[in-house]
Amino acid sequence: MDLRLGNGFDVHRFCEGDHVVLCGVNVPHDKGLKGHSDADVGMHAATDAIYGALAEGDIGQHFPPSDPQWKGAESHIFLRHAVDLASQKGYSICNIDVTLICEKPKIGPHAARMRKVMAQITGLNPDQVSVKATTSEQLGFTGREEGIAAIATAALVRT
Ligand SMILES: Nc1ccn([C@@H]2O[C@H](COP(=O)(O)O)[C@@H](O)[C@H]2O)c(=O)n1
Numbered sequence: 821m822d823l824r825l826g827n828g829f830d831v832h833r834f835c836e837g838d839h840v841v842l843c844g845v846n847v848p849h850d851k852g853l854k855g856h857s858d859a860d861v862g863m864h865a866a867t868d869a870i871y872g873a874l875a876e877g878d879i880g881q882h883f884p885p886s887d888p889q890w891k892g893a894e895s896h897i898f899l900r901h902a903v904d905l906a907s908q909k910g911y912s913i914c915n916i917d918v919t920l921i922c923e924k925p926k927i928g929p930h931a932a933r934m935r936k937v938m939a940q941i942t943g944l945n946p947d948q949v950s951v952k953a954t955t956s957e958q959l960g961f962t963g964r965e966e967g968i969a970a971i972a973t974a975a976l977v978r979t
């Protein structure tokens with residue numbers, strides 16, 4: 821059995837707006853998130869966790885921010901690409917665990933929907949996808965509400 825673990829980390833800064841997209845879910849907020857794509861920081865971290873497990877570089881290598889093709893892109897494109905790459909190499913995804921780091925918005929009320937959406941994109945069951953959150957106790961850039969950070973872990977297996 822060939823078991824692989826990968827991690828992903830991403831940050832997007834806040835900008836003017838009235839919602840953020842997190843793990844595929846539109847969450848009302850008094851700010852937006854700035855990015856070349858839809859700035860879905862949680863989905864980007866999950867995507868990089870899969871690329872990491874495969875030793876296949878990172879999201880920016882597969883989808884360069886300099887490429888206008890990805891301007892405003894919905895991030896399910898990136899996650900699905902990583903899943904398809906895993907499948908091509910003979911790997912199944914065991915689970916994905918995402919932690920969103922922000923003071924606001926509150927993630928708890930949206931976490932079940934996020935898990936469901938991520939599961940649909942990846943072809944996993946919702947019980948294989950975890951989305952959770954923490955504040956940083958008002959410390960650092962997330963604590964000052966300058967942006968949102970996300971970390972993710974993915975486990976892949978090839979039998
Ligand atoms: N954006 C967030 C941050 C936190 N939560 C939930 O609150 C709990 C307590 O957060 P601490 O940072 O004080 O540990 C946390 O465990 C989450 O359940 C949230 O929903 N959204």
Ligand SMILES: C[C@@]1(CO)OP(=O)(O)OP(=O)(O)OC[C@H]1O
Nearest residue numbers: 855856857879880883884885890
């Ligand atoms: C997703 C990409 C797509 O161009 O752009 P951003 O939305 O800026 O997101 P980031 O997390 O900085 O990853 C880089 C890019 O691959």
